[in-house]
Amino acid sequence: MHIPDGFLSPSTYIPASIIAVPLLISAFKKTKEAINDESFAFLSSLSAFSFVVMMFNIPIPGGTSGHAIGAAMLAILFGPWVAAFCISLTLFIQALVFGDGGLSVFAVNSLAMGFSASFVAFYVHKLLHNKISNNIVLFLSGWSSIVAASVVVAVVLGIQPLFGVDASGHPIYFPFGLSVTIPAVVGSHMLFFGVVEGIATMLVMRFVEKLMHQNTNKEGVL
Amino acid sequence: MSRNVKYLLAFVVIAIVLTPLGLIAEGSAWGEWSIAEIKTMLGFVPQSIENAKPLVHVLIPDYEISGLGAVASTWISAILGAVLVFLVMAGIKRSAKRAN
Numbered sequence: 001m002h003i004p005d006g007f008l009s010p011s012t013y014i015p016a017s018i019i020a021v022p023l024l025i026s027a028f029k030k031t032k033e034a035i036n037d038e039s040f041a042f043l044s045s046l047s048a049f050s051f052v053v054m055m056f057n058i059p060i061p062g063g064t065s066g067h068a069i070g071a072a073m074l075a076i077l078f079g080p081w082v083a084a085f086c087i088s089l090t091l092f093i094q095a096l097v098f099g100d101g102g103l104s105v106f107a108v109n110s111l112a113m114g115f116s117a118s119f120v121a122f123y124v125h126k127l128l129h130n131k132i133s134n135n136i137v138l139f140l141s142g143w144s145s146i147v148a149a150s151v152v153v154a155v156v157l158g159i160q161p162l163f164g165v166d167a168s169g170h171p172i173y174f175p176f177g178l179s180v181t182i183p184a185v186v187g188s189h190m191l192f193f194g195v196v197e198g199i200a201t202m203l204v205m206r207f208v209e210k211l212m213h214q215n216t217n218k219e220g221v222l
Numbered sequence: 223m224s225r226n227v228k229y230l231l232a233f234v235v236i237a238i239v240l241t242p243l244g245l246i247a248e249g250s251a252w253g254e255w256s257i258a259e260i261k262t263m264l265g266f267v268p269q270s271i272e273n274a275k276p277l278v279h280v281l282i283p284d285y286e287i288s289g290l291g292a293v294a295s296t297w298i299s300a301i302l303g304a305v306l307v308f309l310v311m312a313g314i315k316r317s318a319k320r321a322n
Contacts, residue, residue: 001251001253001254002251002254003253003254004254004271004274005274005275005276005277006268006270006271006272006273006274007253007270007271007274009270028314031314032314032317032318032321033318035311035314035315035318036315036318037315040311040312040315041224041226041227041230042226042230043311044307044308044311044312045230045231045233045234047307047311048234048237048303048304048307048308049233049234049237051300051303051304051307052234052237052238052241052300052303052304053237055241055244055285055296055299055300055303056240056241056243056244057244057245057246057247057251058244058247059246059247059248059249062249062252063248063249064249064250064251064252065247065248065249065250065251066251066252067244067251089307089310089311090303090307093303093306093307093310094303096278096280097280097281097282097302097303097306098280098281098282098283098284098285098299098303099276099280099282099283099284100284100285102274102276103276103277103278104277153253157253166269168266170266170268170269171268172268172269172270173268173270173271174253174268174271175260175264175268181253184252184253185252185253188252204233207229207233211225211226211229211230214225214226
């Protein structure tokens with residue numbers, strides 16, 4: 001889901017950047033408030049995990065591949081703003097150092113995998129928490145977070161053919177419309193990567209919850 | 223080092239050790255194709271994609287270090303990424319402390 005440079009029209013990534021910058025500033029401030037000696041280990045480990053898990057490409061039928069994000073666990077533990085900042089930091093390092101995702105379209109990738117995934121995970125968890133089995137809640141938070149990110153990416157990619165064709169009638173930007181991007185991107189995330197994200201969220205959260213309980217059982221660990 | 227920190231570090235290290243498993247996937251992610259792949263798919267390359275230039279020089283493009291094998295490149299990339307994340311977070315923690 002890391003959109004590369006050149007795939008999007010400026011009329012997409014410029015407004016996206018204008019929206020993302022103030023959101024990132026707020027997210028940074030919330031992260032600064034949340035970070036302390038106790039939370040640091042969890043925050044930085046889960047952010048590093050997010051970086052690593054995105055390198056974990058999983059092949060699916062059809063010859064393509066994809067990966068989990070790791071936003072849901074951060075959103076459940078630290079809230080959606082902090083999670084969005086951590087994922088955006090990861091995405092920024094991936095774009096800057098490894099060319100994974102374009103730097104010019106960083107705002108779009110941040111809004112999709114950072115903000116959309118984190119906010120959806122947080123609210124799904126909040127809505128279902130204590131209503132159904134904890135494992136199912138964690139799975140659904142993870143699943144819905146990556147599906148939400150995939151919807152944003154599919155829509156942003158799918159509207160690119162509207163932004164112009166060259167003299168020979170070829171699209172200038174990403175060439176496939178919504179009728180192709182929605183099933184390809186959202187479909188694959190609902191069926192495959194969402195399941196991976198759901199299971200990963202469940203397993204990592206069980207592990208983190210265990211650590212927190214061992215930690216002298218005090219309430220405000222984070 | 224507290225128990226938590228030890229367990230969390232072990233967790234990240236295990237994840238890093240396992241990253242070469244991600245190399246098993248041969249296909250690109252849908253919509254993240256290279257120019258060559260797009261050319262085969264469509265018979266042409268959209269103008270903006272063909273002319274795209276990265277804004278900065280990328281140190282390790284596609285997590286591949288020239289002269290090193292895929293597995294070693296992946297490990298080094300994963301370690302570098304994780305270390306950078308830790309460093310930025312440590313910087314934020316320091317500046318938060320100073321602000322208080």
